[in-house]
Amino acid sequence: xxxxxxxxxxxxxxxxxxxxxxxxxxxxxxxxxxxxxxxxxxxxxxxxxxxxxxxxxxxxxxxxxxxxxxxxxxxxxxxxxxxxxxxxxxxxxxxxxxxxxxxxxxxxxxxxxxxxxxxxxxxxxxxxxxxxxxxxxxxxxxxxxxxxxxxxx
Amino acid sequence: xxxxxxxxxxxxxxxxxxxxxxxxxxxxxxxxxxxxxxxxxxxxxxxxxxxxxxxxxxxxxxxxxxxxxxxxxxxxxxxxxxxxxxxxxxxxxxxxxxxxxxxxxxxxxxxxxxxxxxxxxxxxxxxxxxxxxxxxxxxxxxxxxxxxxxxxxxxxxxxxxxxxxxxxxxxxxxxxxxxxxxxxxxxxxxxxxxxxxxxxxxxxxxxxxxxxxxxxxxxxxxxxxxxxxxxxxxxxxxxxxxxxxxxxxxxxxxxxxxxxxxxxxxxxxxxxxxxxxxxxxxxxxxxxxxxxxxxxxxxxxxxxxxxxxxxxxxxxxxxxxxxxxxxxxxxxxxxxxxxxxxxxxxxxxxxxxxxxxxxxxxxxxxxxxxxxxxxxxxxxxxxxxxxxxxxxxxxxxxxxxxxxxxxxxxxxxxxxxxxxxxxxxxxxxxxxxxxxxxxxxxxxxxxxxxxxxxxxxxxxxxxxxxxxxxxxxxxxxxxxxxxxxxxxxxxxxxxxxxxxxxxxxxxxxxxxxxxxxxxxxxxxxxxxxxxxxxxxxxxxxxxxxxxxxxxxxxxxxxxxxxxxxxxxxxxxxxxxxxxxxxxxxxxxxxxxxxxxxxxx
Numbered sequence: 001x002x003x004x005x006x007x008x009x010x011x012x013x014x015x016x017x018x019x020x021x022x023x024x025x026x027x028x029x030x031x032x033x034x035x036x037x038x039x040x041x042x043x044x045x046x047x048x049x050x051x052x053x054x055x056x057x058x059x060x061x062x063x064x065x066x067x068x069x070x071x072x073x074x075x076x077x078x079x080x081x082x083x084x085x086x087x088x089x090x091x092x093x094x095x096x097x098x099x100x101x102x103x104x105x106x107x108x109x110x111x112x113x114x115x116x117x118x119x120x121x122x123x124x125x126x127x128x129x130x131x132x133x134x135x136x137x138x139x140x141x142x143x144x145x146x147x148x149x150x151x152x153x
Numbered sequence: 154x155x156x157x158x159x160x161x162x163x164x165x166x167x168x169x170x171x172x173x174x175x176x177x178x179x180x181x182x183x184x185x186x187x188x189x190x191x192x193x194x195x196x197x198x199x200x201x202x203x204x205x206x207x208x209x210x211x212x213x214x215x216x217x218x219x220x221x222x223x224x225x226x227x228x229x230x231x232x233x234x235x236x237x238x239x240x241x242x243x244x245x246x247x248x249x250x251x252x253x254x255x256x257x258x259x260x261x262x263x264x265x266x267x268x269x270x271x272x273x274x275x276x277x278x279x280x281x282x283x284x285x286x287x288x289x290x291x292x293x294x295x296x297x298x299x300x301x302x303x304x305x306x307x308x309x310x311x312x313x314x315x316x317x318x319x320x321x322x323x324x325x326x327x328x329x330x331x332x333x334x335x336x337x338x339x340x341x342x343x344x345x346x347x348x349x350x351x352x353x354x355x356x357x358x359x360x361x362x363x364x365x366x367x368x369x370x371x372x373x374x375x376x377x378x379x380x381x382x383x384x385x386x387x388x389x390x391x392x393x394x395x396x397x398x399x400x401x402x403x404x405x406x407x408x409x410x411x412x413x414x415x416x417x418x419x420x421x422x423x424x425x426x427x428x429x430x431x432x433x434x435x436x437x438x439x440x441x442x443x444x445x446x447x448x449x450x451x452x453x454x455x456x457x458x459x460x461x462x463x464x465x466x467x468x469x470x471x472x473x474x475x476x477x478x479x480x481x482x483x484x485x486x487x488x489x490x491x492x493x494x495x496x497x498x499x500x501x502x503x504x505x506x507x508x509x510x511x512x513x514x515x516x517x518x519x520x521x522x523x524x525x526x527x528x529x530x531x532x533x534x535x536x537x538x539x540x541x542x543x544x545x546x547x548x549x550x551x552x553x554x555x556x557x558x559x560x561x562x563x564x565x566x567x568x569x570x571x572x573x574x575x576x577x578x579x580x581x582x583x584x585x586x587x588x589x590x591x592x593x594x595x596x597x598x599x600x601x602x603x604x605x606x607x608x609x610x611x612x613x614x615x616x617x618x619x620x621x622x623x624x625x626x627x628x629x630x631x632x633x634x635x636x637x638x639x640x641x642x643x644x645x646x647x648x649x650x651x652x653x654x655x656x657x658x659x660x661x662x663x664x665x666x667x668x669x670x671x672x673x674x675x676x677x678x679x680x681x682x683x684x685x686x687x688x689x690x691x692x693x694x695x696x697x698x699x700x701x702x703x704x705x706x707x708x709x710x711x712x713x714x715x716x717x718x719x720x721x722x723x724x725x726x727x728x729x730x731x732x733x734x735x736x737x738x739x740x741x742x743x744x745x746x747x748x749x750x751x752x753x
Contacts, residue, residue, distance in 0.1 A: 053682060094664045095643055098686065102663070102708065109561055111609040112585055112645060118611070118621055 050085035050093070058084075066140040079137035080130070087129050096126035177335040180289045181419070183237060188695040190236045193285050193330045194568065195651075195692075198481035199416040201570035202652045203693045207700035208751060209655030213669045213678045219701060219750040220259050226250060229688050230707035230744035231566070232285030232330055233649065235293075236694035237307070242288065243705070243746055247274060247281035247298045253310060256696045263310030265295070273299045273321045282328050282688075284414075284566070289333035290358055296331045296340050302356060304338075316361040318342065318354060325349045332415045332424075334454050337364055339424060341411025345474070348406030348432040353415070353424075353450070355457060365457030369409030369428040369445050370395045376445065376459065377452070383459045384511060386534050390462065398442035398467075407439075408432035409446035413476030413566055418492075421509060423451045423460055425481070425494055429474035434605040435591040436545040442467035447475040449496060449504075451511060461511030463534060466500050470544040471525060471589065472560040472605070473500035478568040484576055486514050486632045495631045497569055497580050499562025500536070502529055505631045517634030519564070519627060520582055522557045522612035544589050544605070552590040557616075559587035559609045565647060568690060569629075572652035575672050577637055578629040579658045581646030584612040585623055626650075626660055626668075628675060638675040648704070649690025661687025661704050667747065683747045699750050707744025 050058075055078075062077035063069050084093065100123050102113040113119055183191040187204040195201050208216065224230065226245035234243040240262065241254040248269050253262040274281055287294040292313060295303040300319035305312055318340055319325030324347020331340045337355040345351065351369040356362065367377035376395040383390050396404050409428040416425045428450065431443035447466040452459050466473050480495045486505060494508035501523030505515035516529035525543075526536035540546050544553045561583055569580040591605045613620035624642035629635070648661030656672040663686040669679040689705030 051682075057684075094682075098644060098664055102686070111587075111607065112559070112561070112583075112623060115608045116610045116621070116623070 047089040048085050049090045050081065051090065054090065054093075055081050055085070062139070073140070076134075076137045076139045080133045080139055083133035083137060084129055087133070088125070092122070093126065096122035099123050100126055177289075177333075180333060183288070188236075189238065190234070190692045190694045191288055192235070192332065193232065193287075193414060193690070194416065194478070194480075197334070197417040197419060198571075199414060199478050199568065200480055200482065200573075200652075201568055201650060201690070202572055202654075204654045205693055205695055205700045206653060206655040207695070208653065208657060208693075208702065210657050210671045210678060212751060213655070213657050215751055216669070216679055216681070216702070216749045217752050218681070219748050221748065222252075222254065222259070222746040224250065224252070224705075224707070224744045224746070226707075226744055228707070228744075229282045230705035231282040231328075231688050231690075233690035233692040233705060234703055234746060235286055235288055236692070236696075237288050239696070240307070241694075241703075242286050242293055242307075244283055244286050244295070245744065246283050246707075249283050249295060249297045251286065251293060251295055251305065251310070253293075253307070265305055265310045265312075267295070267297050267301070267303065269297055269299045269301075270321065273326055283330075284328060285330035285690075287331045287333045287338060289338070292358065294331045294333060294338050294358075296327045296329060298326050298328070300325055300327050300342070302327075302331065302338065302340055302361065304358065304361060314361040316356060316363070319344070319349070323347070323349065327412075329412050330414065332417065333358060334417050334424065337454065339415050341413070341415070341426065343410050343412040345408035345410040345412075345429040345432055346434075348408065349410055350405055350407055351410035351428055351446075353411050353426060353452065353457075355454075367450075367452055367457045367459065368395065369411065369448065369450075370399065370404040370407035370431075370443075372396055377457045378445075378459045378462070384461045385463060386513060387510065394444055398444045400440050403439055406432050407443065407446060409443075409448070410474075411476065413474075414478040414568055416479045416481050416494075417454065418481055418508060421492075422454050423508070424454050425449065425451055425479040425508065427465075427475035427477060427479065427496065427498075429476050430469050430472045434472055435549065435593060436468060436470040437549050437591060438593065440468075443469065447473065447500075449475065449479065449494070449506070449511075451494075451508065463504075463506060463511055463513065465498050465502070465504065465534075465536075467535060468545070470538075470591075471500070471556060473498065473558075473562055475499070477562075477564060477566060480569060480571050480578065481508060482571050482573070482631070484632055493631065495571070495578055497564045497578075497582075497629075499558070499564060500525070501558050501563035502526075502536070503578075503580075503629055503631065503634060505634070515631065515634040519580060519629055519636065520558065520584060520612070520625065521636075522584060522586065522616050523563060524555075524557045524615070544591050549591055549593060552588050554588045555586055555615045556589055557586040557612055558583060559585040560589070560605075560607055561585065561609075561645070565645075567647050567688065568649040570650040570652040570658065572656075572658070572672055574654065574656060575628075575652075576630075576632070577672070578631055579650045579652055579660070579672075580627050580629050581648060581650055581660055582625045582627060583623065583645040584625050584641075585609050585645060586612045586615045626670070626675075628658075628672075640670065640675055640677070647686075647688040647708075651691040651693060651702070653693060659691040659693075659702060659704075661689065661691060661706065663687070663708065665706055667691065667702075667704055667749070681747075681749070684745045701748050701750050703746055703748040705744055705746050 058081040059077045063073040099119040224245045228246040251265040293305040303315040324344040354366040355364040368375040380392040431446035448464040503519040542556045589607045611621045622641040624645035627639045628637040644663035651659040665683045666680045683706040685706040686708035691704045
């Protein structure tokens with residue numbers, strides 16, 4: 001599961017994606033897959049370039065949807081956004097976010113955000129990255145997150 | 154005070170020059186003064202150009218957010234604010250609230266919230282957007298979604314009159330910004346997906362009485378077309394041109410709605426606008442050219458009579474509504490000074506016409522990916538349709554693949570800008586293609602009359618150039634019909650552009666960025682991420698010696714991304730941040746107007 005996530009993250013992520021796909025396929029059966037892919041992801045996606053504004057907005061939204069402004073939510077939300085920023089470049093995060101939020105746009109216009117292959121790829125990626133980050137940051141109830149997404153949609 | 158003075162001057166002029174109206178003079182003066190932003194397009198020509206140059210291509214990188222205003226309404230925020238003297242007027246999507254804001258302290262002077270039947274929402278095809286207000290004669294004109302056209306007292310927000318412009322039960326709604334010319338307020342109608350018979354209507358600004366109504370389809374007395382005097386590419390259109398290219402009575406539910414922008418030439422006294430798709434979407438069941446859907450109209454302001462028409466997409470097979478803005482400019486075409494009308498159609502062609510005669514001067518693709526037609530025949534004005542991409546020729550229940558552009562067009566309603574300093578047009582575009590499959594539908598009043606399924610993808614999949622951007626922001630030479638520069642945008646650009654005398658061009662993106670680029674080179678000079686995707690128009694004004702740039706963000710189902718969660722308390726318009734400094738007020742629900750200025 002983790003391997004798949006990391007490889008798919010790297011596939012969608014960088015310019016050298018073909019090399020990575022090929023490389024990951026070759027070493028798929030080996031025990032070192034996880035390690036190698038992790039290192040690759042780290043070297044490509046370590047942009048860690050989220051602007052302050054984006055981190056603050058994320059933390060505010062995250063705190064709101066996990067019970068309000070307490071130290072508990074503050075710490076886990078900061079942890080989450082920092083982890084997300086470590087694993088995805090900001091531009092790609094923004095692109096994924098637009099696809100995620102605009103899929104429910106009514107009428108013909110919405111098709112632009114539902115139909116392209118890249119939309120599904122990025123929506124999956126952002127959801128995986130967020131899930132990973134939240135898990136390792138002790139973010140509260142999962143149902144809250146689900147509600148949060150629903151409200152946006 | 155200033156407004157009153159203009160009214161007085163206007164009144165005096167009216168006494169001297171019979172036949173001219175005070176409202177018109179007042180509005181013309183307001184538009185001439187770049188401190189205001191008095192009409193959707195900045196001026197009657199729809200150029201979206203400002204003479205202000207305090208913010209310029211040298212210092213625009215220093216822009217800061219000066220203040221923000223939350224509208225408290227979700228959904229897509231199209232259009233932009235009006236500024237008249239010390240007051241800014243801003244509108245919202247359904248339920249179409251109006252706020253008058255004092256620019257001295259950003260407090261709300263008045264707000265108006267119409268009571269509208271929520272049943273209007275389901276018959277609005279494409280989100281509950283609204284593109285803005287009009288000002289004249291001390292009144293703010295609000296065109297509600299439920300088709301009520303309302304005149305409000307600009308000082309107090311009290312309703313002066315209101316008139317019903319259509320029947321939402323039959324699918325008629327409104328999303329357009331009205332336009333005031335002389336003593337009339339012009340408005341159109343939406344609902345092409347519901348088989349509405351489109352029209353442009355002129356109401357008297359004094360009492361809301363209907364002055365004239367010109368339909369897009371129908372017999373001559375309904376279309377206000379003169380069989381001899383009204384021309385199509387220089388030739389008289391002949392008798393009942395609005396019915397004789399339709400099968401039977403189909404023109405009655407023929408669409409040709411008028412939900413875009415209206416421009417006006419005071420010298421020629423002509424109003425210009427475009428008509429939308431013929432109903433139904435399924436082309437197989439409506440043989441013929443379907444006149445005058447997909448058409449540019451030039452009508453006499455006083456009588457409504459059509460002077461000339463030009464149908465861009467006869468027998469539409471792709472939903473390429475012709476409603477996009479008409480930009481009026483005086484430029485050289487093939488070495489000759491011309492009064493032109495420039496129009497970037499959904500069908501992917503950029504048209505330059507002589508706006509006096511309706512002569513077609515230039516028709517070229519403004520996205521190289523456009524493939525449904527090879528070119529436009531300059532004699533007949535007809536596009537040369539490529540059989541492979543003809544959804545009609547391919548027939549019902551056949552999936553026509555890789556048509557460019559997609560149904561939302563190479564450009565939708567978001568208006569382009571024109572700078573007389575560079576003579577370039579700045580155009581927000583889509584770079585999206587589609588698979589399109591028509592199917593048979595029965596018409597029922599008030600029910601969608603669409604009859605096609607489609608799927609969309611980046612144009613790069615068709616052109617095979619390896620790109621996956623869904624939009625471009627381009628600079629266009631309307632004289633040569635050529636792209637001068639093109640900036641790839643990850644998503645379609647659905648925000649209206651602004652050009653200024655500071656040689657800066659502004660536009661917004663779906664990620665929420667307000668961007669400023671150099672008018673000559675297209676080089677990006679500034680970007681700022683607003684709270685939500687931008688589909689509004691960027692406007693500018695000057696208050697107490699400082700130039701401001703303002704834009705609405707907020708998009709369907711998604712207003713206030715990052716801000717909309719965990720909201721508490723009232724969802725009314727919030728007022729400016731200056732008045733509500735607490736952080737939890739900052740996270741209120743709804744679309745946001747962000748206003749930028751240079752630091753002191």
